[in-house]
Every structure is written in structure tokens, then in C-alpha cells.
Amino acid sequence: MEVKPLSEAEIQAIRAETAGTAGRIHLNNAGASLPPDVVVKTMVDFLQEEAVHGGYETEAKYRAQLDHTHTLIAQLINASRDEIALTENASAAWDIAFNGLSFQPGDEVIVSEMEYVSNVLGLLNAQKQYGIVIKVIANDAAGMFPLHELEAAITNKTRLIAITHIASTAGNVLPVAAIGEVARKHHILFLLDACQSVGHVPVDVQAIGCDMLAVTGRKYLRGPRGSGFLYVRQSIQDKLQLNCFDGRTVTSVTQQDFVVRADARRFEWYEKNPALVLGLQKAVEYVLHIGIERVWQRIQMLADLLRQRLQAIEGVVIHDQGDVLCGIVTFSLTGIPVTEVKAKLATKNINVHIGLAPSTLYYMNRKELTGIVRASVHYYNTEEEIERVCQELRGLC
Ligand SMILES: Cc1ncc(COP(=O)(O)O)c(C=O)c1O
Structure with a gap:
């Protein structure tokens, strides 16, 4: 093209x-990144309206517009709006996905050497808590991710491949579509840290074949600080354990039981800053407009x-x-x-x-x-x- x-x-x-x-x-x-002025103005205007009219009242007025955020994010990464949950940052998104996996002792997680410290801490914590085995694939001498080593590292104990698309302190882009192909071939879940890549390189969750993807708003997306999102493929949403609940996690609750909502918003808190949500939406709209x-x-x-x-x-x-x-x-x-x-x-x-x-x-x-x-x-x-x-x-x- x-x-x-x-x-x-x-x-x-x-x-x-x-x-x-x-x-x-x-x-x-x-x-x-420096945000576009429209991102800042949208947030400031919203905060001012909240101060004058009330938080819930302003949220109600902008309900449809706020909900449109999931649709635009989905459009950017070629997902469905029901596969998007808004989070505070990429670490939160990665944690929700990773800690939803209910590991057993001996489960193996394969990662790249490019993992960010938040992810490494999550891995080490799961190693302590459940006895998972962490396998790290280093880049080769030319700085390339060795796909054959990934294939060789997979065993019948491998539960997850967790890869960072673009690392915080290195300039290369990992071959995530090829990694996704390996994950699919072996029926292994694939969690992608796309914190540095969304808004920077084209990211298409269908082409990559990842099951979960974690993103922050403030970096290459040019969104506000304190914003981010998680993508969870529809077919695996029910397989992820929920660790946090509020009234919007469910569609009904009785004194004995509850029914979890059918979309990825089960992974998101109801209480969040709507001004940031609209700011993030404007940032996504901005990059969609440019291409x-x-x-x-x-x-x-x-x-x-x-x-x-x-x-x-x-x-x-x-x-x-x-x-x-x-x-x-x-x-x-x-x-x-x-x-x-x-x-x-x-x-x-x-x-x-x-x-x-x-x-x-x-x-x-x-x-x-x-x-x-x-x-x-x-x-x-x-x-x-x-x-x-x-x-x-x-x-x-
Ligand atoms: C590759 C990568 N992953 C994850 C994160 C964590 O993002 P956040 O600070 O939004 O949680 C960062 C932050 O710099 C990062 O560079």
C-alpha cells in the first residue's frame, strides 16, 4: 500500500x-508525548462543566460520547468495542490480564528480554506465589528476536507467551505477527505489551493474533497521563479470572450470586475520570484522522x-x-x-x-x-x- x-x-x-x-x-x-491542544481543551472544558453542573449529571449528559471511546480504540487496533476495557495505564492493563490467568505450579511463561519492569515484577510475583517458570528469550547478536528459540522453548507446560512490542530502552520492533503465529500454532495464549507501539506503528490485533494487549495513553498516542486500555479477545474473556469488582462488573447481583457482564468492560472500574476518557478519545480520534x-x-x-x-x-x-x-x-x-x-x-x-x-x-x-x-x-x-x-x-x- x-x-x-x-x-x-x-x-x-x-x-x-x-x-x-x-x-x-x-x-x-x-x-x-505532547498532547494536541484539543485533548487538553476537551478535558479542561469537561472538568469545568463538572464543577458547575455536578459529576454524575455531566457524565449523564456525555454518556454516549464517553461510550464512543471504546469504539474508536477498537477501530485503531482492529478489535471490537466489546473487547476494550479502559485502565489507568499499561501496567494496570497488563496486570489485569496476567493475574487473570490462575497459574499452577510449574506453568511456564515465555517472555522476551525487552520486558518492562512492571511486567518483570508481575512475573517474579507469580513465580513466588504460584511457582511459575519464567523463560527469557534474548535477542541475537544482530538484535533480532530469535523465533526458532521461541519454538524450542515451548513445552506442554507453556501457559503464556508475553512479549513487549517496542521496549522502553531499545530502538527495535519485535516481530509480533510472527510470534503470534507461533502462539496460535501451539494454542498458547499471547499477551502483548503494546505500551510503546500503539500510536507509533500500525497495531492490528487480528494480524498479530494476540489474545490480550496492554496500552498506555500518554506515550505515542498523545493522550492524557493516567489513561490506558486493555484489549481482551472475546473468546477468552470468560477464561480470565476477575480479581476486582464493582457494581458495573456485573449485569445482576443477588445476595447469593452475580452475573458478570458479557464484554471486556468487566475488567474496568466504573469510577474513573471521565475528563481523561474524553481526552484519550480525542487523542485516538487525532491519530485516526492522520492515519x-x-x-x-x-x-x-x-x-x-x-x-x-x-x-x-x-x-x-x-x-x-x-x-x-x-x-x-x-x-x-x-x-x-x-x-x-x-x-x-x-x-x-x-x-x-x-x-x-x-x-x-x-x-x-x-x-x-x-x-x-x-x-x-x-x-x-x-x-x-x-x-x-x-x-x-x-x-x-
Ligand atoms: C514497554 C513498556 N511497557 C509498560 C510500561 C508501563 O506503562 P505505564 O507507566 O503506563 O504503566 C512502559 C512505561 O514506560 C513501557 O515503556
Whole structure:
């Protein structure tokens, strides 16, 4: 499919609708992106209306619009609205799915080395609580996920494959559709951490074949902090144990029993911040309007440019490896602490982040990295911004 690149005029219009782009170069999109103005305005307006009319009354007025959020999210990832539950963040979404699996001693969970610390903690906790066995598949020397090792690791005890699509502190994209094919072939559940990938690369749950998927709102989706969602394939919803309940988890309750609702909203709390829900909805609408293929194309172009320019600076070591590289660019400067790089760039109104070893510990420990500079680009960044950042880095080196 031919993808039409975002034009200069479109980028300028997008930047004009993103207040944060005026005063700084934001390369911390893998931390939290700058939201479009409409996301912020929608939330502020909603909060003001709540303050004047009452929380329940305002919610009732916007009920249909709030409910539309599930539909738009489903559209973005090619799911059905009944397969979406809103959560506070990606960790909460991952936990609901993972802890719903009622493990038995000896059950095996296969993960990639790219797992985020929240997931690793969930795994270690299940190891302590149920005696599960964690099998970690490391990338090969070229930074590629070895599919044959995944196949070889599967036994009749394997309960789950849990993979991170794009890691917090590495620049490569894992081959999730191929991993999904392996999971399906062996009839093993597949939980995907898509925290860094939704809003960044095209994510299609049917093409990937994952059963559960965890996402946050504030990163590449450009949604509000404190928002996220969980996708659970319809056919496995009844297989997941529920660990949290409120009145909306069920369709009926008596003194003796209850009936759980028939959709994924059973995994979501009733009480949440509706302003954030609408903010997230606007962010999803925004990316749907632009088109995720165009977003991905531009991110790749900008990240390639950044890697090329960094490569030309003496003293810069780029850590990203693999055949598909994304908008997360990780590097260090020989002899200069990562904290100093971040602080110096901050004085020039340039936001980057430091990825520390514990956040992606299997990968960082294997690579013997304690911390790296992470410059994560989004489609609203520009070539001029990349040049300016590299100019500052050249000065530092
Ligand atoms: C790959 C990955 N997974 C999960 C998370 C956790 O997301 P949240 O902070 O929304 O719970 C992060 C956060 O940085 C992440 O990078």
C-alpha cells in the first residue's frame, strides 16, 4: 500500500495545534508525548462543566460520547468495542490480564528480554506465589528476536507467551505477527505489551493474533497521563479470572450470586475520570484522522535521520539494533555521564530521557548498560529540530 507522506503544511498545522512545540524540542515521546491542544481543551472544558453542573449529571449528559471511546480504540487496533476495557495505564492493563490467568505450579511463561519492569515484577510475583517458570528469550547478536528459540522453548507446560512490542530502552520492533503465529500454532495464549507501539506503528490485533494487549495513553498516542486500555479477545474473556469488582462488573447481583457482564468492560472500574476518557478519545480520534501508516512513515524518516547524524558525531555510541528500528533512539556519549547529557540539553530546551537498567533489566543487564540517553521522536518533530539537537551534542562531545 502506497503511503502518502505527511506534507510540510500538515506538519506545520499539527505543530500549531500542539502548544508544547512552540518553546522546546520534545524528544521524550516514549516518556509522555505532547498532547494536541484539543485533548487538553476537551478535558479542561469537561472538568469545568463538572464543577458547575455536578459529576454524575455531566457524565449523564456525555454518556454516549464517553461510550464512543471504546469504539474508536477498537477501530485503531482492529478489535471490537466489546473487547476494550479502559485502565489507568499499561501496567494496570497488563496486570489485569496476567493475574487473570490462575497459574499452577510449574506453568511456564515465555517472555522476551525487552520486558518492562512492571511486567518483570508481575512475573517474579507469580513465580513466588504460584511457582511459575519464567523463560527469557534474548535477542541475537544482530538484535533480532530469535523465533526458532521461541519454538524450542515451548513445552506442554507453556501457559503464556508475553512479549513487549517496542521496549522502553531499545530502538527495535519485535516481530509480533510472527510470534503470534507461533502462539496460535501451539494454542498458547499471547499477551502483548503494546505500551510503546500503539500510536507509533500500525497495531492490528487480528494480524498479530494476540489474545490480550496492554496500552498506555500518554506515550505515542498523545493522550492524557493516567489513561490506558486493555484489549481482551472475546473468546477468552470468560477464561480470565476477575480479581476486582464493582457494581458495573456485573449485569445482576443477588445476595447469593452475580452475573458478570458479557464484554471486556468487566475488567474496568466504573469510577474513573471521565475528563481523561474524553481526552484519550480525542487523542485516538487525532491519530485516526492522520492515519497511523503516515505517522509510522514519518517517525521512521526522522529517527533514521537522527541515527545518521548521531553516527557522524565522534564519541556517540548508538545502541539500537535490529532489522526494524523505531522512533526510540538510544545512545551514549563516551566519557560523559547520561545525566549530564540530559541536563545540558535541558538548558537548551531540549527534552530527552535517561533509560536506566532496572526499567528493561534483562536487556540492559545482558548488554551491560547501566543507563542510556533516549531521544524518542514523534511525527510532529522536524528535521530542523533533529539538526539542532545534533549540533548541541556535537558541542558536548
Ligand atoms: C514497554 C513498556 N511497557 C509498560 C510500561 C508501563 O506503562 P505505564 O507507566 O503506563 O504503566 C512502559 C512505561 O514506560 C513501557 O515503556
